Amino acid sequence: MASVPWEDELTKRLQDQFGDRILEFSTYLGQNFLVARPEAVIPIIEHLKLEAGFDYLVDVTAVDYPQRPERFDLVYILYSFSRNERVRIKTRIAEGATPPSATGVHLTANWLEREVYDMFGIRFAGHPNMQRILLPEEWQGHPLRKDYPITRQDDRWVQENLGIESAQ
Amino acid sequence: MRKFFRTVFLVDLLKGLRVTFRYQHPKHICTEQYPAQRPRIGERYRGAPRLNTNPETGETLCIACNLCALACPENLIVVGSERNEQTRRKELTTFTYDTSRCMFCGLCEDACPVDALELTQDFEIATYSREGQIWDRQMLEEGPKPTPYEC
Amino acid sequence: MAEATFLDSTELVLNMGPQHPSPHGVRRVILKLDGEKVLGADCVIGYLHRGVEKIGENRTYQQFTPYVDRMDYVAAVSNGLGYCLAVEKLLNIEAPPRAQAVRVILTELNRIASHLVWLGTHALDIGALTPVFYCFREREEVLTVFENYCGARLTTHAFRIGGLQYELYDGFEEQVKAFCDMFLAKVDEYEELLTGNRIWIGRLKGVGILTAEECKAYGVTGPLLRAAGVKWDIRKAQPYSGYDQYEFDIPTGENGDTFDRYKVRLEEMRQSVRIIRQAVDRIPEGPIMGKVPKVIKPPVGEAYVSIEAPKGELGYFVVSDGSPQPYRVRVRPPSFINLQAVDKMVRGGLVADVVAVIGTIDIVLGEVDR
Numbered sequence: 001m002a003s004v005p006w007e008d009e010l011t012k013r014l015q016d017q018f019g020d021r022i023l024e025f026s027t028y029l030g031q032n033f034l035v036a037r038p039e040a041v042i043p044i045i046e047h048l049k050l051e052a053g054f055d056y057l058v059d060v061t062a063v064d065y066p067q068r069p070e071r072f073d074l075v076y077i078l079y080s081f082s083r084n085e086r087v088r089i090k091t092r093i094a095e096g097a098t099p100p101s102a103t104g105v106h107l108t109a110n111w112l113e114r115e116v117y118d119m120f121g122i123r124f125a126g127h128p129n130m131q132r133i134l135l136p137e138e139w140q141g142h143p144l145r146k147d148y149p150i151t152r153q154d155d156r157w158v159q160e161n162l163g164i165e166s167a168q
Numbered sequence: 169m170r171k172f173f174r175t176v177f178l179v180d181l182l183k184g185l186r187v188t189f190r191y192q193h194p195k196h197i198c199t200e201q202y203p204a205q206r207p208r209i210g211e212r213y214r215g216a217p218r219l220n221t222n223p224e225t226g227e228t229l230c231i232a233c234n235l236c237a238l239a240c241p242e243n244l245i246v247v248g249s250e251r252n253e254q255t256r257r258k259e260l261t262t263f264t265y266d267t268s269r270c271m272f273c274g275l276c277e278d279a280c281p282v283d284a285l286e287l288t289q290d291f292e293i294a295t296y297s298r299e300g301q302i303w304d305r306q307m308l309e310e311g312p313k314p315t316p317y318e319c
Numbered sequence: 320m321a322e323a324t325f326l327d328s329t330e331l332v333l334n335m336g337p338q339h340p341s342p343h344g345v346r347r348v349i350l351k352l353d354g355e356k357v358l359g360a361d362c363v364i365g366y367l368h369r370g371v372e373k374i375g376e377n378r379t380y381q382q383f384t385p386y387v388d389r390m391d392y393v394a395a396v397s398n399g400l401g402y403c404l405a406v407e408k409l410l411n412i413e414a415p416p417r418a419q420a421v422r423v424i425l426t427e428l429n430r431i432a433s434h435l436v437w438l439g440t441h442a443l444d445i446g447a448l449t450p451v452f453y454c455f456r457e458r459e460e461v462l463t464v465f466e467n468y469c470g471a472r473l474t475t476h477a478f479r480i481g482g483l484q485y486e487l488y489d490g491f492e493e494q495v496k497a498f499c500d501m502f503l504a505k506v507d508e509y510e511e512l513l514t515g516n517r518i519w520i521g522r523l524k525g526v527g528i529l530t531a532e533e534c535k536a537y538g539v540t541g542p543l544l545r546a547a548g549v550k551w552d553i554r555k556a557q558p559y560s561g562y563d564q565y566e567f568d569i570p571t572g573e574n575g576d577t578f579d580r581y582k583v584r585l586e587e588m589r590q591s592v593r594i595i596r597q598a599v600d601r602i603p604e605g606p607i608m609g610k611v612p613k614v615i616k617p618p619v620g621e622a623y624v625s626i627e628a629p630k631g632e633l634g635y636f637v638v639s640d641g642s643p644q645p646y647r648v649r650v651r652p653p654s655f656i657n658l659q660a661v662d663k664m665v666r667g668g669l670v671a672d673v674v675a676v677i678g679t680i681d682i683v684l685g686e687v688d689r
Contacts, residue, residue: 031623088623107537134689135365144376214471239382
């Protein structure tokens with residue numbers, strides 16, 4: 001089952017507003033998503049919030065595809081209480097890119113973006129407190145990247161802070 | 169006015185205390201006196217693993233198919249087998265089960281095609297050493313032998 | 320400039336935790352205080368981080384199911400349901416009706432168990448020592464049902480992708496019905512103990528207020544959102560697992576304070592009993608397992624499925640690359656996101672209310688840190 005194009009009045013409005021900065025509108029398994037250029041994501045989220053009632057940012061996450069030139073998929077999931085609809089916004093960014101933070105639009109993004117930074121090493125520009133959230137601040141490496149094996153640990157950190165040779 | 173009386177005469181407090189005192193009678197005790205009294209264990213309880221043997225011949229039921237080892241999320245089962253030249257069948261030689269990493273999810277039990285591996289109702293599987301948590305074939309067939317409590 | 324004296328020092332930084340009894344886990348809050356007043360709170364989390372999402376990428380779809388139970392261990396059944404639904408969505412299948420009905424019963428029983436743990440420990444934090452014993456006594460009945468059904472009490476691993484592993488045991492209906500009959504009277508008892516209690520009201524009314532707009536801005540869901548007056552429940556908004564067949568109400572509060580959240584959760588327990596009664600009366604006959612291949616390989620694609628867990632919206636975002644292992648499993652944990660609002664809720668309040676606010680969010684640190 002492949003994804004099918006997604007067309008309704010919302011996509012028309014977004015198309016008019018953002019033009020070719022939105023690359024794709026699709027529906028897969030009944031779930032709508034759109035793929036946009038990285039610089040357009042925050043304006044789209046803001047537009048959806050103010051004009052279309054998507055006032056709840058459900059989740060921000062990333063997916064790592066190391067073999068691609070633009071390595072990460074950044075995924076935003078939005079929900080509208082008034083329309084009872086979910087929309088996923090996806091964008092592709094390269095390693096080292098600093099996508100703008102969504103904290104100015106949705107306060108939820110604060111911790112979610114910190115977690116994305118912690119796990120994938122994507123720094124968000126304009127974030128008020130871009131620090132690790134789950135792992136210790138001095139930890140080396142970003143665990144959810146595909147080139148980080150499941151058994152790896154930061155040996156130096158473990159030896160310095162826990163006083164043991166290995167935590168495994 | 170009613171609120172005032174309720175406040176002065178502590179009506180709500182007394183209502184709450186009535187609940188408390190209703191349960192003072194010893195028949196409401198629901199504490200289990202564990203070592204002295206055996207707890208009630210569900211029939212499907214997933215506890216200590218056991219490798220079943222045929223009760224008549226004492227031979228193991230395991231056919232060394234390795235499905236439990238593949239199903240285990242923690243990869244803690246190691247099945248050793250060798251081919252019997254006469255019968256051309258795989259026979260079980262060793263079976264190790266690391267209970268220290270086991271989370272008793274029951275996937276190995278579900279995967280077993282001959283009901284040889286089973287998670288039993290035994291729950292007293294604490295040991296004094298980490299090495300004691302790694303069970304070999306003999307231990308799995310005999311089951312844990314906890315020291316009974318005497319009072 | 321004059322030298323700063325003792326009287327000038329207005330701001331005090333107080334470290335609460337990680338070993339503090341109130342958060343029921345390990346979590347540190349750095350409080351900025353001006354006397355008794357809280358100027359800000361900064362949460363330091365991650366002490367229980369086990370890398371569940373990374374584990375998911377290195378296990379097959381079936382092998383990952385027991386791990387999701389270990390996130391929100393108080394409501395393990397809900398976690399399992401969310402994950403199974405997400406993978407079923409990717410496979411584009413549905414569990415058979417009998418399995419769906421049993422799933423609803425067990426999930427609602429788990430919601431009751433989760434709320435009972437919350438009620439008992441929250442009351443304990445506030446200083447009411449009695450309710451915790453009663454709550455755990457009733458929770459024991461729920462756990463006995465789980466133990467009889469699937470063999471485990473806490474981390475149940477009750478559901479499998481595509482349906483259920485275990486058929487109902489003899490006497491399941493009777494046991495659940497007996498629990499429902501007994502339980503409603505017990506909820507009234509908790510109300511007798513707490514609702515009118517002057518200390519309870521004094522500690523909870525007007526504490527940690529979060530309005531509907533603030534809830535939406537912070538992404539706060541679950542009983543906290545409903546207490547702020549938003550009638551929103553995923554079981555009604557986007558029904559899953561056959562919830563549209565059952566009649567129940569969504570309780571809401573008015574002020575969005577800690578007391579309203581307590582009332583909402585108590586009412587939710589009563590509504591859960593209502594759902595369970597309807598579901599037990601009409602468990603359809605039929606198979607309990609759908610047509611699922613031995614090795615699950617969903618087609619390439621991704622899906623986000625969310626359910627109404629006891630703590631809020633629990634979502635799973637699963638990406639498949641066509642292999643037997645998920646390419647990425649993202650969990651949207653309700654506790655983690657609700658905890659973010661703690662700073663907003665305690666700011667301007669008294670330091671004694673911090674414990675009440677942390678208790679009212681109903682966090683489980685295993686889920687916050689994953």
